[in-house]
Amino acid sequence: MVQYNFKKITVVPNGKDFIDIILSRTQRQTPTVVHKGYKINRLRQFYMRKVKYTQTNFHEKLSTIIEEFPRLDQIHPFYGDLLHVLYNKDHYKLALGQVNTARNLISKIAKDYVKLLKYGDSLYRCKCLKVAALGRMCTVLKRITPSLAYLEQIRQHMARLPSIDPNTRTVLICGYPNVGKSSFMNKVTRADVDVQPYAFTTKSLFVGHTDYKYLRYQVIDTPGILDRPFEDRNIIEMCSITALAHLRAAVLFFLDISGSCGYTIAQQAALFHSIKSLFMNKPLVIVCNKTDLMPMENISEDDKKLIDEMKAEAMKTAMGASEEAVLLKMSTLTEEGVMSRLLDQRVEAKMKSKKINDHLNRFHVAIPKPRDNIERPHSIPQVVLEAKAKEAAEKEKRKTEKDLEEENGGAGILDGHNVADFLDPDILLRLEELEREEAIRQADGEEEDFEMDGEELTDEQKEQLAKIRNKKAVLIREHRLKKTVAQNRSTVPRKFDKDNKYTTKRMGRELSSLGLDPSAAVDRARSKSRGRKRDRSEDAMDVDDEQEGNKKMRVRSKSRSMPPAHEVVPGDGFKDSTQKKAALKISNSSHKKRDKNARRGEADRVIPTLRPKHLFSGKRGKGKTDRR
Template sequence: MATICKRLKDPLVYLEQVRQHLGRLPAVDPNTRTLLICGYPNVGKSSFLRNISRADVDVQPYAFTTKSLFVGHFDYKMLRFQAIDTPGILDHPLEEMNTIEMQSITAIAHLRSAILYFMDLSEQCGYSVSAQMALFKSIKPLFANKLVFIVINKIDVMRPEDLDADTQAELQELLKSGNVEMLQLSCTTTEGLMNVRNAACDRLLAERNAQKLKAGTNASGEVTGRLGDVLRRIHVAQPIGGILREPFIPEAALNKMKFDKDDPNRPKLMRDIEEENGGPGVFNVNLKDNYLLADDSWKQDKIPETFNGRNVYDFIDPEIEAKLAALEEEEEKLDGEGYYEEDEELADAAEEDIRYKAELIREKRQLIRNENKMRKSLKNRAVIPRSKKAISLNKLETGLQNAGYDTTAITARARSLSRQSRGRTRTEDTEEGGDNADTMDVDATPAERLRRSVSTARMRSQSTNRRIDGVTDGMARTKAERLAKLGQKKMNRMARQGEADRHQTASIPKWLVAGKRGMGSTRSRVVVVGVYACAAFGGVWRGLMGLMGLMGLDGGALVEFDL
């Protein structure tokens, strides 16, 4: 894979450059409301986009600062708009335009948007007013079926009224040539900036709504499609008989005087009463002022809760006992007529219907649950295909006879093969290569056939010697064993059982290596480390200890020698 990647280095580098370039491209939504800003270089297009949106556009006092499309987003009337800043365009034929200018031309031609053509009457951009108007005329065919605005920028330096008569007349001809509107602003002082944005957005919304209404009508003018469905659902109530009902305003509302805080005869508001009585936090609203009583002097009286051992509210209505008697008489009459019994029966019927539907829902849920359990249990189980299922000889014979075939020879062959397979032993079948697997066991039951196949497979697995499989002679087998031992030698040296052995030996504990190390404890710590390594390396260490004992050295010397 590394060789292939090196071989494909150049195409992969090119694809990475393409990916980075695509990541830098702006995300333009062709279906949303769009303002497209175009014009000569250095006329204030990027400054306008930076002021009305959140786009971080580079603004510099020289031409061709913007070399690609920049997209900014803003909200107006709770709707999302996008404004696109295009590179500057020079007035020369289309064939002579470079790649930067062609981005602007392509955006103007193919995006459905409102065109904002910026002009600098002060000529600080380095191009004359006549050249800017000539560019507008040359690219005007690209403005077909689009809203066009001529935006005069830098009005803090030069306004259209300050131009000479001929230039003003030529500018007015541009406005009369089509549905073109002139707007004025200054990006430096932000004068008229929001007015230009709002005017362009309002006209764009009106144009889009008109197109939607026009698209929803047929040749006869009737509204169809989605708009027709919406209008049919809206019902506006009209007076019967075509009577015109004018809005009615009460006389008191018409004669009501306008509130004037300095008027001494004005009615007092609750705020005024609050200020007179200590202000907020001190004044408390008296709810008893709104009581409707026969005498206003009763409003502040305290109402007792009980009187003569009875509830005071029982004495509010003097006819309460007569009303109670009439209510009881009505209840007895309804009960005698069976009014409440019918309600109970209806309630019982509705309740039974709900219970019946609930029972159906429970049964349906249980069926779905059982079906999911069966599907889950069968998900990891092998499904036996129809072609592999066992079929009896009688069924096969009947089917062939119904199809018009003679089954005498087939039946005789199957029965003879079955007798031969029953008369032979498993050892014979194994030695001869298992010919019995190709015969048709007719009279045996499915359990017996399964038991025989399992036993045969077990005998074959036990009789197979994997060490001699694929080896032609004894010499080749000896050579293979020697190569296997050589391959395992590295594993034995590393105390590994094989290539898959990932066992990690115990590392040195922290208490052996941490802390201060003085001159007195260095040798003892080295000895302890050596003993710990002895436990890790086992037999190798014991062999070294025996060898050092024959040489007349002690364990400490061995530790020092080893380290």
């Protein structure tokens, strides 16, 4: 189980939010009303309670911050040095020390003002002391606002740190930048470390886990290290140095024998010798990577000598291990020999311990005796082989559109040709020619013959169609003028139409000029303008029936305009009417007590006068006692 989990540290609010949280809690959790009849002792207790409660809240919040942030002297040296590299332990301790000092000052302020409140002689004096106490507490907290902001930034960064267990089986990968460390990490674990063909892609520690023979291994990918003095190394390189110095792990030192990383084998060997003091008492494996680009047989004699020197140093560190276990030749496509070597190291450590005899007494290894000399090789059924092949085929990565695009030559390539080859360079000139031809056709076709539905019109029909089109154009222009900002107003009622522009006579004249019969349109307009009148010949019974019908119509229209309270309307957020009824019932019962106390809402804290003057003053005469 991981011992250090920095993701659980509580959020550190800034100074202003801190004060708002504490003061609003004090206002909500303590009494807020003082009555005239309170004795001085009760007034003192009232304000002392506020000061003590505020101090307690400040103390709890600040204590949570101090306790949850790790103390660099009490945690594992790896995390202590890592936090020092990332944040500078002097600034870190100073910020926590200021928070601790503020906590003590607030406690002292509360203690002093509670002592003064014990001897407050009036309501005004007690209130002033309470305000002064809370004000001084808030002033102390405002002074540590920069420290709180610094601690919050550290908390956010620490939450992103990997959860590394320093006490478990660990594999540590190190070497120059761009030698294949992250690629190997992705092969042996499920970690998804970014891999790019340039240096310092990995800028922090990455952790992955892998299983080998029922044992869990923690694999740590470190950023690349350059061969330069200790003082010149940056924070990214110091993370790797810290992990190498403090973690008890099997170290894999990666060598890029192809030179594609940008560094020669001599430079990588120099780095190995400069940091070999960090490999003491740790299993060390030298991994010659990228053998697919440069086989070991093709490297020069000088480089072979350098690798042999590194191998000799590794054998000394690994306490006499074999050459095959110390030097691995691999590409990131293979995993040969790495995990088996780690298991061998663990078995050797167990065998050298003093508890080996206790363990051996518990084991019994049974070796069966052969019954004959016949060889019986293992046989795998064909069905199993087919199933395994089918499973491997299904695991193949399905090709995406991007893969197909890369196969065809990349972006901008279509069927082996560049998309730019299909563009016509004279397209703008041709577009101008088309526009000129269109303008000539429009000029020639201004007096073209009118045709409708493929039939030529007579002269009279052409004249009427021209008038209609002209009239339509005039109406469109007038409408557009009305829609401007200056004239965008509602239609003027007819009773204010003094010019009588819109009358039935005018409509009749215009329809007659168009050759249409206006009588039907005029009659319809007049019937709509008159409205409905009641027939005076109806008797009283008919009148009552009509009123009852109108009443039913009004009720029906009202019910249509406003649905019942329990009916679900889209957007209410209820599943059905039953759920809405239950919610309304709970809502009504929730404010019943508030309504009974004549409260306006949940925030109404007004306390009415308990003894109204008109009821409790003056002399009472006979017969006046009933109103009390």
